[in-house]
Amino acid sequence: MALEAQRPPEANLHSLRIDPTVRQPHGxxxxxxxxxxxxxxxxxxxxxxxxxxxTIGRPTxxxxxxxQIVGTGAAATGPVLSGAGYVVTGDRYVSIGVRVPGRIxxxxxxxxxxxxxGAVLVRLDNRDYRASLRRAQANLELAQANxxxxxxxxxxxxxLHTRDLIATQELDVADNELAVARAQxxxxxxxxxxxxxDLDYTTLTAPTDGIVLAKLxxxxxxxxxxxxxGAGDLIRIANLKDLRAEVDINExxxxxxxxxxxxxxxxxxxxxxxxxxxxxxxxxxxNRQKGTIKVEVKLxxxxxxxxxxxxxxxxxxxxxxxxxxxxPRITVxxxxxxxxxxxxxxxxxxxxRAAKVPVRIGEDFGETVRVxxxxxxxxxxxxxxxxxxxxxxxxxxxxxx
Numbered sequence: 001m002a003l004e005a006q007r008p009p010e011a012n013l014h015s016l017r018i019d020p021t022v023r024q025p026h027g028x029x030x031x032x033x034x035x036x037x038x039x040x041x042x043x044x045x046x047x048x049x050x051x052x053x054x055t056i057g058r059p060t061x062x063x064x065x066x067x068q069i070v071g072t073g074a075a076a077t078g079p080v081l082s083g084a085g086y087v088v089t090g091d092r093y094v095s096i097g098v099r100v101p102g103r104i105x106x107x108x109x110x111x112x113x114x115x116x117x118g119a120v121l122v123r124l125d126n127r128d129y130r131a132s133l134r135r136a137q138a139n140l141e142l143a144q145a146n147x148x149x150x151x152x153x154x155x156x157x158x159x160l161h162t163r164d165l166i167a168t169q170e171l172d173v174a175d176n177e178l179a180v181a182r183a184q185x186x187x188x189x190x191x192x193x194x195x196x197x198d199l200d201y202t203t204l205t206a207p208t209d210g211i212v213l214a215k216l217x218x219x220x221x222x223x224x225x226x227x228x229x230g231a232g233d234l235i236r237i238a239n240l241k242d243l244r245a246e247v248d249i250n251e252x253x254x255x256x257x258x259x260x261x262x263x264x265x266x267x268x269x270x271x272x273x274x275x276x277x278x279x280x281x282x283x284x285x286x287n288r289q290k291g292t293i294k295v296e297v298k299l300x301x302x303x304x305x306x307x308x309x310x311x312x313x314x315x316x317x318x319x320x321x322x323x324x325x326x327x328p329r330i331t332v333x334x335x336x337x338x339x340x341x342x343x344x345x346x347x348x349x350x351x352x353r354a355a356k357v358p359v360r361i362g363e364d365f366g367e368t369v370r371v372x373x374x375x376x377x378x379x380x381x382x383x384x385x386x387x388x389x390x391x392x393x394x395x396x397x398x399x400x401x
Contacts, residue, residue: 059396062385064349068318068331068368069377079264079315079378081256082397085247087267087310089238090298093213096121097232098223099201100129104234107215115206115237122234124223126202133199136192143184150178210237213308243302245277247314248292257282257316263297268311271351276300277314317378331368336381337361346375347382347389349397354382354389 066079102124109121157174160166213236217223225232245265249257259282265275281296297314299306336346337359348355359374380397382389389395 059352059394060354060385060388061396061398062349062354062382062389064380064397065333065336065383067371067375067377067379067381070329070331079380080318081249081253081316083247083249083314085245085312085314087265087306087308087312088244088246088296089210089240089308090242090244091208091239093236093238093308094207094210095216095233095236096204096207097234098124098204098225100124100198101222101224102126102128102202104217104219104221104223106219107235109212109235111212111214113212114240115210115212117206117208119206120203121206121212121237122204124202124204126199129195129199129202133192133195136188136195140185140188140192143181143188147178147181147185150174150181154178204234206237208237208239209241210239211308212237238308240302240306240308243299243306243308244280244296245299245312245314246294246296248287248290249295251286251291251293254293257295262317264315264317265297265299266313266315267306268313270305273305275302275306279316315378329362330371330375330377331365332371332375332381333383334364334367334369336383336386337369338386347386349380349382349395352394352396354391354393354395356391 105123105125107122109115109119115121154171154174154177157166157171161168161171215235216233223232223234257279259279261279263277263279265277267273267275277297277299279295280298283294283296286293332346337344338347339345343358344361345356345358348357357374357379360372362370362372364370382395385395
């Protein structure tokens with residue numbers, strides 16, 4: 001067998017060279033792959049955030065009743081209805097506008113300032129009005145001087161007429177000129193009073209105590225009265241002495257509310273603060289589209305924590321139940337009690353979350369049982385849906401019919 005000829009070393013080195021005509025793999029392919037993965041992750045994450053609160057993240061709906069306080073001295077038997085509303089004022093909002101046109105010179109208050117009745121809020125450029133007042137003053141002085149002259153002339157004419165030196169007609173003319181001069185004084189006085197009022201209108205003052213909500217124009221703008229609704233308004237205040245809360249009540253729940261009914265207002269911003277209130281207004285017309293009726297409650301005590309348009313929850317309380325010689329007691333529906341013996345408990349709704357609270361049970365009244373320890377009365381107790389909740393689980397409440 002013939003031996004193969006050995007290849008020269010130059011041929012071996014030549015085979016190791018890279019052919020520049022051959023297309024090499026693109027170095028950026030991995031970057032596009034990573035970018036595509038990030039985009040897919042963002043889409044999946046965004047979709048999960050959108051779907052979660054609408055599917056598995058949706059608050060569990062439960063039906064609740066309220067722990068009742070029964071007995072002598074009980075102020076109320078707990079809430080019978082609850083709804084979300086807003087803080088309003090008895091006078092709503094007081095918009096203060098101009099009575100005379102003028103350029104805004106200065107605002108003496110800022111948003112959030114508390115003002116007293118009569119406090120200066122806005123000043124307009126009053127140079128024209130001060131000039132008008134001086135002109136009216138000059139006209140009054142001119143009319144007064146004219147009256148003094150006409151009065152002297154009338155006296156002289158009276159003397160001459162007494163001596164039969166002039167005719168009666170000339171005396172009548174002199175008396176008429178005096179009367180006209182006196183009428184001109186009244187006219188000048190009215191013009192001067194009008195000019196003074198216009199000058200006063202260049203200073204806007206607070207018609208009542210309250211808090212400044214908004215400035216509607218800026219310094220340097222021209223304010224003109226009238227026109228479109230609110231066109232001449234410069235500042236808006238709210239009277240905090242008469243704070244109220246309003247809520248839309250569903251028509252099917254309207255039977256639970258009446259005038260003078262006791263209630264409590266709990267701000268969303270301060271859930272640990274409760275303000276006693278009373279129903280003072282039930283609007284006479286229902287909202288056909290929403291099927292609701294607006295109800296207004298007046299807060300008995302207010303403080304600096306409350307602000308107009310704050311979101312609040314309004315709990316309408318049941319009437320007190322009094323029994324002669326009875327000791328006040330707390331009762332809950334028997335179906336809300338879980339466990340036996342010393343391990344009994346109930347599920348409550350606190351701050352829109354489920355809470356497991358141990359209780360000690362007393363007398364059995366049929367559909368209700370007495371709670372000797374663990375509750376204070378008025379708590380929202382889960383009646384239906386307690387089997388599906390857990391400690392701290394977000395829930396959405398619905399009052400048991």
